[in-house]
Amino acid sequence: MSQRRTVTSLSQQPRARFAEELKALREANGDSLRQLGEKVGWDFSLFGKMENGHTLGSADVVQALDQYFGTGRFLVTLWELALGDKAEFKEQYREYMGLEAEALSLWHFGLSSIPGVLQTRGYAAEVLAAGGIKGEELTRQVEARFNRGEMLAAEDAPRFRTILYESVLRLVLRDPGAWREQLEHLVGMSERPNVTVQVLPFSAGPFGLMNTDAMFLGLSDGRVVAYTENDLHGELIEGGGQIERLQSAYDAMRDLALSPAQSRKFIGEMLEEARCDPST
The missing domain is CATH 3.30.870 (Endonuclease; Chain A)
Structure with missing residues (x-):
């Protein structure tokens, strides 16, 4: 499993940052979208949409990804930022x-x-x-x-x-x-x-x-x-x-x-x- 990442991508928009980091984690782990879907238990097309910025996914999906990649609450934190400040929601x-x-x-x-x-x-x-x-x-x-x-x-x-x-x-x-x-x-x-x-x-x-x-x-x-x-x-x-x-x-x-x-x-x-x- 991948180690916890430091946010290093260039995107300044939270939604784009989330998509970039998710794709980087998957590629660093050596998974195709289909393989990730099989291992995490969701349809692989959902992860493609998340990496393309078309959707953010649900809390359950993002928590499962953090667990799979061994990244603590890293992706959940980015996901919450992409939705908006925690105090807003x-x-x-x-x-x-x-x-x-x-x-x-x-x-x-x-x-x-x-x-x-x-x-x-x-x-x-x-x-x-x-x-x-x-x-x-x-x-x-x-x-x-x-x-x-x-x-x-x-x-x-x-x-x-x-x-x-x-x-x-x-x-x-x-x-x-x-x-x-x-x-x-x-x-x-x-x-x-x-x-x-x-x-x-x-x-x-x-x-x-x-x-x-x-x-x-x-x-x-x-x-x-x-x-x-x-x-x-x-x-x-x-x-x-x-x-x-x-x-x-x-x-x-x-x-x-x-x-x-x-x-x-x-x-x-x-x-x-x-x-x-x-x-x-």
Whole structure:
């Protein structure tokens, strides 16, 4: 087994550093990706994605790699840095992020904001700043949130669906240019074959998740997990009747929402209004 490494690669971004160190450890150990998969017990394609920076893997995977390479908590530490500072992520959210990295499909409902994977830097900056984050911490969190969107553009990107309540699109940014950029990004991403964007209009009336933002993850083992949150609380839900009730509510909202084509037109009209607004 390899000995504990000192971080020596040139990359300064935590995500790239993690990928480089993982590849260096594997090569120093003389393993191919397939051999590593057989020895550690995960599909070798996952390790290829991790080395290419397309995914970070889950906590369990990274812990198993540290154990295999004999590197203590070296890779786990880099993985946590790649996710973000430990203080930024509560334990459940950190676990959710690991699951998100392995998900084959994701479906989201946004009651209060555009999902992080579809946010531009300008949008993320205003939203995070409104929550009291400032200075270097703001810059770091903006980059962390923006970089999450890379997974939707990867060659093996997961399927992603978001239903955005109309209020999300009516809450414009203070910076008109940043708001136009965000709307343009939404339209562009909605045209990707793996991304579906729907708008739930005010005219739909009451609906099942009126107080909750939610993300569902479809995992490779067939499980579905959910993460729900509001301003004060986030909860990872991994099974039982709660998942079924949340999925039922989501399905009902999907039926009430505008179709993907209608939703793209809706957002496009908002974009044209923003471009034509003389105050901007």
